[in-house]
Amino acid sequence: MSETEGTDGGIDLIALARGEARPDLGAAIAEGRRQMEICNACRYCEGYCSVFPAMTFRRAFTDGDMIHLANLCHNCRGCYYACQYAPPHEFAINVPRALAEIRTESWAGFAWPGPLRRAFSHNVVLVSAGFLVALAIVILAMTPYGTAAVAARSFYALMPHGTMVALFGSVFLFALIAMGLSVRRYWRETGSPALDAGSFLAALGDVFVMKQLSGGHGEGCNYEHEDVFTNRRRWLHQAALYGFLLCFAATSAGTVLHYVFDQPAPYGLFSLPKLLGISGGVLLCVGTGGLLLLKRGSDRGLEARQARGMDNAFTVLLFVVSASGLVLYALRGTELLGALLALHLGAVLALFATMPYSRMVHGLYRSAALVRHHHEVRTRRPTE
Numbered sequence: 001m002s003e004t005e006g007t008d009g010g011i012d013l014i015a016l017a018r019g020e021a022r023p024d025l026g027a028a029i030a031e032g033r034r035q036m037e038i039c040n041a042c043r044y045c046e047g048y049c050s051v052f053p054a055m056t057f058r059r060a061f062t063d064g065d066m067i068h069l070a071n072l073c074h075n076c077r078g079c080y081y082a083c084q085y086a087p088p089h090e091f092a093i094n095v096p097r098a099l100a101e102i103r104t105e106s107w108a109g110f111a112w113p114g115p116l117r118r119a120f121s122h123n124v125v126l127v128s129a130g131f132l133v134a135l136a137i138v139i140l141a142m143t144p145y146g147t148a149a150v151a152a153r154s155f156y157a158l159m160p161h162g163t164m165v166a167l168f169g170s171v172f173l174f175a176l177i178a179m180g181l182s183v184r185r186y187w188r189e190t191g192s193p194a195l196d197a198g199s200f201l202a203a204l205g206d207v208f209v210m211k212q213l214s215g216g217h218g219e220g221c222n223y224e225h226e227d228v229f230t231n232r233r234r235w236l237h238q239a240a241l242y243g244f245l246l247c248f249a250a251t252s253a254g255t256v257l258h259y260v261f262d263q264p265a266p267y268g269l270f271s272l273p274k275l276l277g278i279s280g281g282v283l284l285c286v287g288t289g290g291l292l293l294l295k296r297g298s299d300r301g302l303e304a305r306q307a308r309g310m311d312n313a314f315t316v317l318l319f320v321v322s323a324s325g326l327v328l329y330a331l332r333g334t335e336l337l338g339a340l341l342a343l344h345l346g347a348v349l350a351l352f353a354t355m356p357y358s359r360m361v362h363g364l365y366r367s368a369a370l371v372r373h374h375h376e377v378r379t380r381r382p383t384e
Contacts, residue, residue, distance in 0.1 A: 025105035029066045032098040036061050036069065038091055045079040049212055050373050051099070052079070056382035064190035070102035071186075071369035074212040076221030077302050078229075100304035107361055110189070112181040116357055127313040130354045131320075135346030141167065142342060155265065155332075158341055161258075168345075171352045178356035183364045192372045199378065203370035207363075210234045210241075212370075223298060233294055240287030241363075243322065246280025266332075278329065284322035288315050314359035320347045 036055060039045065045052045051073045058065055077096050085091040111117045142158050156164075186192075206212060213234035215221040220231040254273040257263040267273045292315055300308065324344040331340060355361070 025102070025109060028098070028101040028105050029063050032066045032070065032102050033061045035093050035095055035098050036066070038085060038093060039095065042085070044084070045082060048079050048082075049074060049076055049215060050370070051095070053382070054373050054376060057376050057380045059383050062191070064192075066102055067106045067186075067190050068192070068369055068372060070099040070106065071365045072212075072373055073099040073103075074221075074366065075100060075303065076213060076215045076223060076233075077299075078215045078222045080302055081222050094302065096302040097304065100302075100307055103362075103365075104304040104307055104310065106186075107182075107365065110182045110186045110365075111357055111361075112178050112185070124309040124313045126357060127317055127350065127354050131317065131346060131350040134349035134353060135342060137167070138342050138345045138349060142338065155341060158338060159345070161264070164345075168349060168352065171349060175352050175355040179361060179364060182356060182361065183368055186365055187368055190372075192368070193375050195371065196375060199371050199374040202374040203367055206370050206374075207367055208241075210237050212366075213237060224294060233291070236287045236290040236294065238287070239283045240291065240318065243280045243283030243285070243287055244318070246276050247284060247322070247325075248280075250274070250277035250280060274329075278326070281322045281326045284318060285326065288319040288322065291315055292319065311359050314354075317347060317351050317354070317358075321351055 039052070040055050040058070043052070043056065046056065049072075051069050054069060054072055061069075073096070075096050079095050080086055080093075083093050083095070085093040087094065108117050138159070141163055213221060214231060215229065219229040221233060222229060223233045224230060250273045253276060254265060254267065257267070257271075257273065258265070265273075269275075292312065295308065295311060295315075321344070324340065324347055328337075328340040328344050331337070351360075
């Protein structure tokens with residue numbers, strides 16, 4: 001078997017990039033398979049996160065299986081600290097890092113369109129460049145209106161509503177299409193089954209309570225320290241998720257008010273868009289800021305080599321979006337309006353443009369893995 005040929009005999013997961021070979025993915029899958037075979041014989045961690053129950057459904061691990069298990073892993077790290085075969089043992093079992101390497105490389109392979117797939121390997125550069133380009137575009141769009149409009153203290157005086165909708169709507173639509181095609185490719189190429197409502201709803205429940213970040217036993221994970229079980233990482237992820245959803249709901253509420261009820265912005269403090277947006281912005285700031293602090297003290301030996309820059313770039317951008325939005329609302333009646341609006345809109349545009357190639361996609365792939373896992377729980381039996 002060649003390095004670019006999947007072990008399932010028909011799926012070429014290594015060359016997903018339409019002719020662009022990814023030997024790093026082949027090496028990552030081979031190492032992950034070696035470790036999973038040892039874990040499947042040991043099964044000491046069978047009561048941990050969903051990776052290990054899912055592992056017991058298999059005697060052998062195809063390339064698609066390994067990518068599925070990698071995305072089912074939420075990097076709680078409890079298995080590493082409990083493992084008797086972890087380094088310096090000669091087996092050198094490090095499941096969190098092995099699966100993280102597969103995740104990082106496979107996401108790059110599944111990304112669409114092809115020319116932008118390499119962006120996964122240089123995510124910090126991508127996000128930084130995307131932010132600068134987006135900021136320049138926003139400033140150019142605002143320039144014809146800027147000088148006189150600042151005195152009006154109005155967003156739409158600085159950038160007309162039609163321009164804002166056309167610019168941000170088109171980029172957001174592209175991001176949704178790109179992420180949808182990427183997840184569709186993941187689902188097809190990993191051999192996942194047809195969707196069923198029960199598995200989908202069970203996975204959705206896991207996502208909203210962040211069950212997989214509890215370490216499988218509810219006490220929390222060892223992300224911060226091997227001797228400390230804590231749900232802090234889970235709570236911060238929940239704050240970021242619900243903050244993002246509330247901000248999206250605020251935008252949706254404003255859209256409905258504008259187009260359905262003919263009530264254009266600006267809105268008052270106690271209006272639905274403002275209540276949702278402010279609460280969402282605060283939660284998003286707390287969640288992303290806290291995750292950045294946790295990441296600083298975490299063990300780099302338990303993550304993919306390129307994952308830290310990838311994670312931080314996306315998290316920082318989310319923090320800038322939320323923080324600049326809150327500051328913009330607080331200072332909109334000042335002469336700083338123009339500069340703050342450019343910063344906020346530039347960050348939002350960069351977030352939309354880089355979403356398919358940034359850490360944002362991890363939620364989609366892990367959700368898909370959870371759907372498949374719940375389907376297997378309902379239809380398969382563990383191997384002996």
